[in-house]
Amino acid sequence: MTRPRTFWMRWRVRAGYPVAVIFWLLASPSPRSILCGGMIVALGLLVRAAAAGHLRKGQELATTGPYAHTRNPLYFGSALLAAGFAVAGNSWPAALLAVVYFAVFYSLVIRDEESGLRERFGASFEAYAARVPPFFPRLTAAHGNERAATQNTFSWALYRRNHEYNAFAGTVGGLAVMALRMWLRMRWGH
Numbered sequence: 001m002t003r004p005r006t007f008w009m010r011w012r013v014r015a016g017y018p019v020a021v022i023f024w025l026l027a028s029p030s031p032r033s034i035l036c037g038g039m040i041v042a043l044g045l046l047v048r049a050a051a052a053g054h055l056r057k058g059q060e061l062a063t064t065g066p067y068a069h070t071r072n073p074l075y076f077g078s079a080l081l082a083a084g085f086a087v088a089g090n091s092w093p094a095a096l097l098a099v100v101y102f103a104v105f106y107s108l109v110i111r112d113e114e115s116g117l118r119e120r121f122g123a124s125f126e127a128y129a130a131r132v133p134p135f136f137p138r139l140t141a142a143h144g145n146e147r148a149a150t151q152n153t154f155s156w157a158l159y160r161r162n163h164e165y166n167a168f169a170g171t172v173g174g175l176a177v178m179a180l181r182m183w184l185r186m187r188w189g190h
Contacts, residue, residue, distance in 0.1 A: 011105070019101045026097065027089035029182040034175065037088025041171055044080030047073055052164035053154035061121045063128050065154065068141035071114070071132050075106055079135075081171060088178045110134065 029037075047066060051073035054065035066073035082102045086095035114134070117125045131142035159165070 023094045023097055024181055026091050026094035027181050028091045029088055029178045030090055033090035034088045034178055037084040038175060040087055041081055041084030044077045044084055045168055045171055048077030048167050049164055052162040053159045055162055061124055069137035071134050072110055075110055
């Protein structure tokens with residue numbers, strides 16, 4: 001039987017492709033919307049990069065760096081990416097589509113991942129979850145992290161090991177596709 005996490009992770013990606021195509025068709029980007037959306041996207045990439053540089057997947061519970069502010073900094077960064085693309089798209093229907101897709105799939109993925117962390121890390125995860133909010137970051141870092149302060153540094157090796165450069169490449173490609181959509185609209189009036 002497929003674990004719920006596996007199901008939602010797999011369908012999040014599969015459903016994302018047609019959603020992206022529909023989003024692109026509904027989008028009405030302008031130079032200003034792409035610039036404004038691009039600034040939000042850049043913030044999302046920074047949040048994701050910082051999170052990836054602290055994450056030792058499958059090895060230990062991440063509680064330092066961005067993980068001391070939110071239990072899901074990668075997904076919070078992804079939400080910023082989605083918001084940035086919604087702004088860049090300059091279309092309420094496209095923005096609504098992006099918000100609904102993100103809210104449905106990512107809320108379920110987050111719940112399933114946290115269930116797995118509870119199973120794996122037990123009391124450590126419960127203590128961490130009591131200090132750190134699930135999604136929207138707290139302004140100050142939570143105290144009581146299990147790892148030593150010396151391990152609270154960003155690691156480019158972890159960034160690369162977690163393949164976070166794929167998010168950067170995909171985002172640059174997505175912004176290029178938004179620019180193409182803008183050019184096509186200007187050229188043919190669609």
